[in-house]
Amino acid sequence: MRIEGVAQDFGAFPALRDVSLHIQPGELVALLGPSGSGKTTLLRVIAGLNSPDRGRVLFDGENATNLPVQDRHVGMVFQNYALFKHMTVADNIGYGLSVRPRRTRPSRAAIKARVTELLQFVQLDGLGGRYPAQLSGGQRQRVALARALAIEPRVLLLDEPFGALDARVRKDLRRWLRDIHKQTGLTTVFVTHDQDEAMELADRVVVLNEGRIEQIGAPEELYDRPASPFVISFVGEAVALPVIISDGHVTFGGRELHIDTHGLRSGPARVFFRPADIAVAAAGNGDLKGRVESLRRTPAGVRATIAIDGYDQTLEIDSPLERSASLGGRVPLSLVNARIFAADENGDYVNAGDGI
Numbered sequence: 001m002r003i004e005g006v007a008q009d010f011g012a013f014p015a016l017r018d019v020s021l022h023i024q025p026g027e028l029v030a031l032l033g034p035s036g037s038g039k040t041t042l043l044r045v046i047a048g049l050n051s052p053d054r055g056r057v058l059f060d061g062e063n064a065t066n067l068p069v070q071d072r073h074v075g076m077v078f079q080n081y082a083l084f085k086h087m088t089v090a091d092n093i094g095y096g097l098s099v100r101p102r103r104t105r106p107s108r109a110a111i112k113a114r115v116t117e118l119l120q121f122v123q124l125d126g127l128g129g130r131y132p133a134q135l136s137g138g139q140r141q142r143v144a145l146a147r148a149l150a151i152e153p154r155v156l157l158l159d160e161p162f163g164a165l166d167a168r169v170r171k172d173l174r175r176w177l178r179d180i181h182k183q184t185g186l187t188t189v190f191v192t193h194d195q196d197e198a199m200e201l202a203d204r205v206v207v208l209n210e211g212r213i214e215q216i217g218a219p220e221e222l223y224d225r226p227a228s229p230f231v232i233s234f235v236g237e238a239v240a241l242p243v244i245i246s247d248g249h250v251t252f253g254g255r256e257l258h259i260d261t262h263g264l265r266s267g268p269a270r271v272f273f274r275p276a277d278i279a280v281a282a283a284g285n286g287d288l289k290g291r292v293e294s295l296r297r298t299p300a301g302v303r304a305t306i307a308i309d310g311y312d313q314t315l316e317i318d319s320p321l322e323r324s325a326s327l328g329g330r331v332p333l334s335l336v337n338a339r340i341f342a343a344d345e346n347g348d349y350v351n352a353g354d355g356i
Ligand SMILES: Nc1ncnc2c1ncn2[C@@H]1O[C@H](COP(=O)(O)OP(=O)(O)OP(=O)(O)O)[C@@H](O)[C@H]1O
Pocket: 010, 015, 033, 034, 035, 036, 037, 038, 039, 040, 041, 042, 193
């Protein structure tokens, strides 16, 4: 599937700006971004629920931009795309088949057989006679998925499918969706604002911000080679230190940080690093100094909150702290990994290369 230069305005507000994206057959792609970044709008454009102001949507090379929803053969599961309350689970699942025009409608027996097969597939055998109100939230979303699969869609679209469910059920359903995707091999696009969900499930993640694509990449690519300050801050935790680059040297509060500038121009820049990118240095060494404000046990070790000298924010580090680093104590810190983004002539922060 191809999305080419898609733009959509709502009045004067640009919800999508020049979005281009190529999704491979069978790929599982997440649209990730904060609230209002355009995720749902893009999904609706793919589904045919919105028609874009500019750009095209192609399915298998065929221009589908003006194709009505019912002719696109997309399966949809939306958080608010409720099941039909007055219909049984089986009737909900069979709905898309039973409303087909007579010519293409399967026989009642064939629909029944398909529904039974799908009930099994989504692990709800025996529950076909229930009504949606008699199911748990997780079960309802599985019915919604079975209903979307019933029409044998060429693309499956999911909008925050597990958004309303509690954390535990969400986690189970994520794993389950990954399995379903493996078994069906369907090209799948899902919307989420939850970076863990995107990272755990997707083959590739599309990071959206203010209607634009910031970066498209495999989860590890987004972690290891974030293309912009937005991506590094949105995907995982990161601290941004305001620094100055001059003649290839990077300084923070007058102190030199040992970071490669990758040829970035002199001037203001930002150094980003994650909690795991900073370590306690030997006494007398280190790029930064700080005071330990709190220590907290985590499943991975100890997380310390440290107030950096000369900086009005605290940073968190995951590091085995030496015994001397007790609460209130001062520690030297060194950067093990970091990314530097320099301000360009427009005031946007650009990155020149790999980490430290
Ligand atoms: N029909 C509409 N009319 C006017 N503005 C709209 C319409 N649909 C969406 N918008 C606006 O477009 C922007 C993008 O909306 P969209 O629903 O795509 O964001 P989103 O990334 O899915 O956000 P969320 O995670 O909150 O659902 C928002 O600012 C929203 O208010």
